[in-house]
Amino acid sequence: MAGGKNSTTITEFILLGFSEFPELTAVLFSIFLGIYLATVSWNLGLIVLIRMDSRLHTPMYFFLSNLSLLDTCYVSTIAPRMLSDFFRKHKLISFLGCAVQYLLFSSLGLTECCLLAAMAYDRYVAICSPLLYTATMSPSLCVQMVAGSCVTGFLGSFIQFCALLQLHFCGPNIINHFFCDLPQLLALSCSDTVFFQVMTSVLTVIFGLMSVLVIMISYGYIVATIVKITSAEGRSKAFSTCASHMTAVVLFFGSGIFVYMYPDSGGSSSQNKLASVLYTVIIPMLNPLIYSLRNKEIKDALNVWKKKLFSWCY
Incomplete structure (x- = not known):
């Protein structure tokens, strides 16, 4: 802190993390480390698989590989710092470091909103106009949609930064x-945050509601098209191609809505903190599983490369 009594300026923050559970430090560290390693390995593994198998060189898997890359970066803005803080006596972070962490985290989150909307449009075209x-x-x-998602996501976050x-x-x-999130920072600010809150609300409408609107409209047309399919097998196949994406959408937007629309989002609710764990750490780990478990093409590609690796080894 610097300045006189009436002009004190905070230059560092203390991140409490999960310090309310001191007896679980080692257990929580082990769990989050395992989750982080699994997230990175599964997402990077999915990217490599898509790149190596020519049968997966389609728009859907192009978007999926970019989602995996995004999730890897997304969790890496939070997890390494969170893990190191478990064993730090003084969990200090500078104001600039805090702001930069929020910039990276927010830009990746906004980009994912746009990318999920782009993936919904891809499914709409695939089913409604095959x-x-x-x-x-x-x-x-496809490249323009991904690049546009990244640029708009970064610009939206940079304005907040x-x-x-x-x-x-x-x-x-x-x-x-356990990380520098906007509600907690605004709660600590001595400045008038009305303009900031209005700006954030506008960005939420632009990115959140517009993305959800695109997704809902796309799936409205998709459902209307699927209902017209006379074959039960055809309907089942069409639904299965969308089920993974809808699951990812519900998890991502659902957890985000709970955290940022919940009345105590700027306070110290442990429930809020656990919800943040869901969308910052858990969902990036689940996404490659959600898109792989019921996906026949990815399963077939995995089996092919397993056989190739086995033949190379033996």
Whole structure:
């Protein structure tokens, strides 16, 4: 802290993490380390599989590989710092470090909102206009949709980052969380945060509600098309191609809504902290499983490469 009594400025924050469970430090560290390693290995493994198997070089798997890369980066903005804090006596983080962590975390989260919407549009074209699928979802369009998701996600977060740097913090400096999230930072700010909250609400509408709207409209058309399919096998196949994506959408947006729309989101609720664990750590681990367990093409690709690896080894 620097300055006089009436102009004290906080330059560092203390992240409490999971310090309310000191007797579980080793257990929690082991669990989160295992989850982080599994998340990185499963997502990177899925990316490698998609890249190596030519049968998976389709728009759907192009988006899926980018989602896996996004999830790997997403969890890596939170987990390494969280893991190191388990055994730190002084869990200090500078204000700039806190702001940068939020910038990275937020930009990746907003990008995932846009990417999930792009994946819904891909499923809409595949099911509602199958004959035009290859022409519509061209490689250049897929690249543009992914790049657009990344650019808009970063710009949305960068606006918040610039506004966050303008806030004044005069104490206290204790964040009862395991990472620097916006509700906790706003609760500690001594500045007037009305403009910041309005801006955040606008960004939430643009990214959150618009993404959900695109997804809902896409799936509205998809359901209407599937209902018209006379073959039970055809309906089942069509539903199965969308079930994984809808599961990922519900988990991601559902946990986000609970955290950011919950009345105590700026407080110290342990329930809120556990919900944050779900969307920052657990969901990035589950996504490759969700998309792989019921996916015949990925299972077939895995079996082929298992046989190849076995033949190379023996």
